[in-house]
Amino acid sequence: MRRRISPEDAVSALYEEEGFYEVERGGDPESLYISRVILSDGKRELVVSVLDEDSFTSRGAIQDILLHAERLKAKFDGVCIAVPRKYAKAFDEGVMAFHGFGLVIYDNIGAEEVIPPRIREKRTGCEEKREVERVARVESQEVVKLRGELSRLLRVLEEVEARLDRLEREQRSLISRLSRAEAELAELKMGPARTRTYEEKPVEVKAETPKSSGNLPSYLKDNPWIDILSRRE
Amino acid sequence: MSGEEYKREHVFGLDYGTSDFKFGPITLGEVPEVVENRGYFVDKSSLMARIMGVSREVVVGKDVPRFLESREELAERMVYPMRNGIVEKDDERAWRVIEELTRYALEAFAPGDEEFRGFYAVAGLSIVSPRYMYEKLFEIFRGMNRERILVKAATIIPQPLAVAIAQKTPTCTVVESGHGNTQICPISMYPIRNAVIALNRGGGAANALTMEILKDAGYGDLAKEESLVRLVKERLGLIPRDLDEAIRYAKENPEKVRIKVRIPGTRIVIDLGELSWARFLIGEYAFNPAHEIFQSYFARGMPKPSDIRLGDTYFYGMMDMAEAIISAIEKCSIELQPHLYSKILLSGGNFGWSAPSELEGVAITADQKIKIMLIEKGIENSEVVVVGDPKYSVWRGCIVYGYAVPVDYEWRWERMEGWMSLA
Numbered sequence: 001m002r003r004r005i006s007p008e009d010a011v012s013a014l015y016e017e018e019g020f021y022e023v024e025r026g027g028d029p030e031s032l033y034i035s036r037v038i039l040s041d042g043k044r045e046l047v048v049s050v051l052d053e054d055s056f057t058s059r060g061a062i063q064d065i066l067l068h069a070e071r072l073k074a075k076f077d078g079v080c081i082a083v084p085r086k087y088a089k090a091f092d093e094g095v096m097a098f099h100g101f102g103l104v105i106y107d108n109i110g111a112e113e114v115i116p117p118r119i120r121e122k123r124t125g126c127e128e129k130r131e132v133e134r135v136a137r138v139e140s141q142e143v144v145k146l147r148g149e150l151s152r153l154l155r156v157l158e159e160v161e162a163r164l165d166r167l168e169r170e171q172r173s174l175i176s177r178l179s180r181a182e183a184e185l186a187e188l189k190m191g192p193a194r195t196r197t198y199e200e201k202p203v204e205v206k207a208e209t210p211k212s213s214g215n216l217p218s219y220l221k222d223n224p225w226i227d228i229l230s231r232r233e
Numbered sequence: 234m235s236g237e238e239y240k241r242e243h244v245f246g247l248d249y250g251t252s253d254f255k256f257g258p259i260t261l262g263e264v265p266e267v268v269e270n271r272g273y274f275v276d277k278s279s280l281m282a283r284i285m286g287v288s289r290e291v292v293v294g295k296d297v298p299r300f301l302e303s304r305e306e307l308a309e310r311m312v313y314p315m316r317n318g319i320v321e322k323d324d325e326r327a328w329r330v331i332e333e334l335t336r337y338a339l340e341a342f343a344p345g346d347e348e349f350r351g352f353y354a355v356a357g358l359s360i361v362s363p364r365y366m367y368e369k370l371f372e373i374f375r376g377m378n379r380e381r382i383l384v385k386a387a388t389i390i391p392q393p394l395a396v397a398i399a400q401k402t403p404t405c406t407v408v409e410s411g412h413g414n415t416q417i418c419p420i421s422m423y424p425i426r427n428a429v430i431a432l433n434r435g436g437g438a439a440n441a442l443t444m445e446i447l448k449d450a451g452y453g454d455l456a457k458e459e460s461l462v463r464l465v466k467e468r469l470g471l472i473p474r475d476l477d478e479a480i481r482y483a484k485e486n487p488e489k490v491r492i493k494v495r496i497p498g499t500r501i502v503i504d505l506g507e508l509s510w511a512r513f514l515i516g517e518y519a520f521n522p523a524h525e526i527f528q529s530y531f532a533r534g535m536p537k538p539s540d541i542r543l544g545d546t547y548f549y550g551m552m553d554m555a556e557a558i559i560s561a562i563e564k565c566s567i568e569l570q571p572h573l574y575s576k577i578l579l580s581g582g583n584f585g586w587s588a589p590s591e592l593e594g595v596a597i598t599a600d601q602k603i604k605i606m607l608i609e610k611g612i613e614n615s616e617v618v619v620v621g622d623p624k625y626s627v628w629r630g631c632i633v634y635g636y637a638v639p640v641d642y643e644w645r646w647e648r649m650e651g652w653m654s655l656a
Contacts, residue, residue: 217262219629220636225398228422229637232650 007050008037010111011082011104015039020046031068033061044077044119048104051083062090069101078117080104088114236640243385245352246631247338248392249331251315252412255628256338258352259636265628266341268294272330274310275300291333317414317433318359318392319543320366332373339383351378351385351656353640355631360391360409360418361431361546367649375655386652388635388644391426393418395630396580400620404569405576406562408603410519410583412436414548417561419573428564430557433548434538436583439466439519442527445535446511452503461496465503468494471596472516472586474605476524479595483510489591513596516586520602521553555606574615577603580623 005013012022020039028036033055037048049069055061065081072079080102083091088105093115096103102117220226241259248255250270257265272291291312292300314320314327321327339352356370367389374384393407397420404421415432419425440459443466447456455461469492473479483490491509495502505511517524522538531537538550549557562573584599597605600617607615620626644653 217259217629217632219263219399219401220633223398223401223633224403225401225633226637228403229398229634230639232638232642 005108005110007052007082007084007106007111008035010106011037011048011050011080012039014104014111014113015046015048028068030071031064033058033064034068038076046078046080046117046119047072047076048080048082048102051081051087053084053087056084056087056090066101070099073100078102078119080113080117082106082111239350240353240386240640241636243349243352244632244635245339245342245354245384246357246628246635247335247354248357248395248627248631249315249318250392250411250627251318251414252313253624254334254338255625257628258342259632260342263622263629264625266338267624268334268337269297270315270330270334271297271311271313272333273297273300274312274326276310289333291329293330293333294337317361317431317543317548318411318416319362320369322363322365322369328369328373331370332376335370335373336377336383339377343381343383351382353635353652354384354387355635356387356389357392357395357627357631358389359414360393360416360424360426360429361414361543361548362391363545364646371653371655374653378656382656385656386640386654388638388650388652390631390634390650391418391424392416392627393580394420394424395627395634396578396620398630398633399626400578400618402576402578404572405578406558406573407578407580408554408558408584410435410579410581412582415554415557415581415583417557419561419565419569421565421569421572425565428561429546430552430561431546431548432538432552432554432557433541433550434519434522435581436463436466436519438522438538439470439515439583441535442518442530443470443515445530445533446505446508446514447503449511450503450505450508455501455503461501464496465494466515467585468492469503469505469512470515470586471512471592472520472588472599472602473513474595474597474601476513476517476526479513480510482595483513516596516602519583519586520555520599520606523551523553553606555603555610555612558603558607559610559612571614574607574612577615577617579603579617579619580626582623584619584623 008025012025016022019041021041022037023040023045024036024038026035028034028049031049034049034051037050039046039048049065049072051061051065069079069081079100081091081096082104083106085105085107088103091103093103097115100118101115102113103115104111104113106112244259246255246257246259246265248265252270253267254270255265255267272293274290275292312326312330314324314330320331339354343349343352354374358366358370370389371387374387377383393409393416396407396409397403397405402420406417406419409416409418410432413435415435417430417432419428440462444456444462447453447462447465471479487507487509490512491504491506493502493504514526518527527535540550541548552560558577562570565573579599586599588596588598588601598619600619603617604615607617622629638650638652640652642651644651
């Protein structure tokens with residue numbers, strides 16, 4: 001059965017789509033009626049005060065949430081109020097927008113942003129530009145340096161690979177020469193009468209046959225490819 | 234449990250066909266799961282999306298029909314990611330669909346227990362897939378592992394090789410013909426990549442001709458429905474032993490060739506009537522569109538299968554099927570050629586033609602047709618077989634491949650084989 005989503009989940013999901021992630025949620029210690037969700041996009045923090053249906057049975061709930069929201073403006077970059085869809089009319093959209101509060105309405109299906117919160121910009125445009133330029137300058141120098149290092153390393157790696165190839169070839173040739181020499185030596189020691197012909201048998205790599213072939217699908221049983229593929233090395 | 238034992242129990246096959254995506258672990262046995270290779274980009278503000286609590290951007294698999302909206306929306310939001318077995322490099326929406334389908338497949342079977350360390354995924358792609366498709370697919374597997382380990386190691390094999398493996402035939406020529414294209418690939422333990430020939434036509438070309446025949450028979454309104462045309466083609470289409478003789482026979486014995494096709498669940502009955510001889514055109518066209526009889530259809534506007542280039546591959550439009558098989562085999566060493574003719578495997582939905590017993594000698598099956606065409610071109614000793622369960626043979630080959638290839642056989646780009654370790 002589908003779990004009924006909580007208002008906090010709905011609010012969180014709504015802002016996740018805009019690049020915010022949840023930082024904290026729970027009851028608001030400074031308010032009698034509301035819970036809150038704090039979200040961040042890495043630069044800015046947004047607080048959403050969530051008022052549930054039961055709170056509307058109390059006359060003071062709306063005043064409390066608005067006064068409290070005003071206080072939250074000092075602590076967070078944006079403040080939103082989330083209320084059940086059927087109580088949305090209790091809030092005047094014009095007044096909310098004028099004071100910079102966001103308004104979110106929710107129901108069993110999800111949440112919807114009716115008024116976006118006014119987000120406070122922490123830095124001036126000029127400062128930010130200077131910072132971006134500084135970072136870009138440092139990063140581009142680093143990139144150039146790293147590229148140089150990388151191409152040097154690649155050249156070294158290619159050289160090492162070539163040398164390794166050469167060494168492997170020489171090693172193989174030495175091994176075969178050594179085994180030929182050993183065989184000739186053994187033959188000489190035994191004398192012509194005792195010379196035997198060695199029959200060279202190909203190394204048999206037996207494909208592991210499935211332990212319980214009875215349960216295997218038809219295309220796996222007696223399939224010559226199993227032997228062929230299990231020799232891949 | 235040793236690494237090899239673990240691998241054998243966790244092999245997972247994924248066959249990316251142009252129209253269908255087949256997937257599942259070894260434990261499924263003979264038959265994989267099948268869903269359409271498509272994805273629907275959801276309008277998150279739609280009522281259905283809100284009711285279902287959808288947070289995903291793309292819906293794939295069996296859920297798709299529940300999200301469909303109007304026809305206009307459908308054209309814009311429904312994405313079929315592959316054309317001729319290829320996904321365009323920069324088509325981001327198509328790659329999103331491939332990613333979502335892959336995740337859908339793996340998550341559907343990933344066990345929840347702690348011992349699960351990821352599947353050994355074997356993906357089957359068209360033999361003409363360019364390298365970037367391999368790279369992107371590995372990237373998708375790797376990306377999924379960031380959320381949850383689903384793939385321990387992965388490998389990608391060409392679909393014709395998978396068919397040969399599933400059919401237990403190490404040396405053969407595989408002719409894989411799907412909806413959009415046909416690939417001919419000689420195989421001798423390994424796929425012989427530089428001998429591959431591709432045709433720019435498959436079942437879809439025969440559909441186009443069926444559409445024209447339906448229009449001529451007075452069913453122009455129905456000819457617009459792709460699925461109906463496909464059904465009619467499957468029920469009416471016949472492969473002639475010799476087209477001219479078959480047409481003569483049909484015109485002399487019209488009642489023997491005439492049938493009525495009832496469309497299930499509707500009141501529609503299709504009867505070609507005097508045009509029933511045209512049933513033979515449908516089958517002939519799949520194998521030899523260059524026959525002069527088709528010129529009149531091209532002249533009236535039916536699209537002619539053209540030669541195109543996709544990636545590094547040239548797809549021939551009008552080359553007949555036997556000519557294509559011979560061209561592919563003749564690119565291989567002379568010593569090998571007789572072995573390649575001695576086992577020609579026909580795989581894919583475009584070879585599922587029936588030959589009714591009452592038309593014996595006039596209508597034949599796909600394997601008989603190819604054999605006759607080869608004889609006409611001087612190839613006498615060929616053995617042509619239509620594979621059983623052609624729809625599943627690529628998936629089965631993927632499973633055998635994953636089961637048999639040792640875990641320590643690492644992926645190398647120069648041979649395009651082995652396991653790419655991902656977790």
